[in-house]
Amino acid sequence: MMIASEQVRLFDADEVTEGKYSSDDVQQMKAKIQGLLEGRARIVVTSTKKKVLQMVQKKEDRKRETLVKFAKNCPCMNRRERKFIIDDGKLLIYRDSHPNASMKEPLSLKDATCFYENVNTTQIPRFDVGYTERLRIDCKERQTPLFLYSRDPAKIRRWKRAFTLAKVLISENDRRALRVSIGRATCGALQKAWEGLIMYYGEIARTKVLVKNMAMRLMKVDLSRGWTKFKLVYRKREEEKRKRKEQQIWAARFMSEKLAKLGTQNVKSLPESLKADSR
Incomplete structure (x- = not known):
């Protein structure tokens, strides 16, 4: 994403003719893009305060x-x-x-x-x-x-x-009920923490994929257009193949049901008047 944004700024600097960007600014943009491509750029990421989850320890592991x-x-x-x-x-x-x-x-x-x-x-x-x-x-x-x-x-x-x-x-029953309640509350908190961690990881992974795709689309505009058209044509052909296959299945099912009905029907006999005339 940062590479794409710097390239957009570089394109603007090349197109603007009013002296908004100096030659030093252009050189800094190129140097920054080169550093990002080589992995030498330093990126600062802000984080939140670290929190520690507390869990109920076993009797042997507890501090005395x-x-x-x-x-x-x-x-x-x-x-x-x-x-x-x-x-x-x-x-x-x-x-x-x-x-x-x-x-x-x-x-x-x-x-x-x-x-x-x-x-x-x-x-x-x-x-x-x-x-x-x-x-x-x-x-x-x-x-x-x-x-x-x-x-x-x-x-x-x-x-x-x-x-x-x-x-x-x-009573022992009251103590057991309290112990079970504390265990459930503790497990519920840990389960929520794990669910939050999994959701956060999934969101970060999806964001990375989205940013990567967007950066590549901005960097490779011509290839992106061709690739988009290619995917649309491919999806259309695959959809036609799927519909054709479903039609064949339905036609085969219809023919099998029709033949099964014809096999169970009896041959109709001629009326007596028609039989006499034929004689």
Whole structure:
């Protein structure tokens, strides 16, 4: 398309006699056309902001966050750090972040109570370095609380919402229905994204073909006219062949039906008066 537009400008420069284009402009046009033909021209394409699709990961692939627990007798000295994830209404605690790390006994979210804490509300026990928010978990399995840390405040709010939903969705059927709904919503979003990507690719491909055909038509005007006439004549002849073939098929079908009817009919006999006269 750019080659065709530059050639049109070059044709205008050759035809205009009022000095609209100087010799330097003509040389620049020729140099630009030559660069486009050789593939040396630099083309700037504007793009939109990159967006990342988020999908629900498997339990084994999810990132494990930090969990801190303290001993009952000496909380200040006996600090232990573990990793955890929340899955299917349970708090899964791992020894470390290794993929094959051993998992402790899972804790049910519906039997635990969570409290939101930040550095402005409480300092006992002291916050870990680099964290300003956390969740304190009180459960009947332990006499001391558990502390869930994350650097993302939105993730802490999602954890708190998970504890609230666990107390509401008590039955297994309710949790299964919620899981299926989330899966369908996620799959629907991904499917729409793929459909949009496929439509965008098809539109870009069709645009490229259209621009290429238009550029070639502008560059090869004489050949384009002859090629257009040739295609019209070819299509007309092919249409005539198709119609002739259909007529032959219909004629053969009509003759076969006619012969079939004649084969099933009986020969008509002469009346008695005509038989007597003939005798």
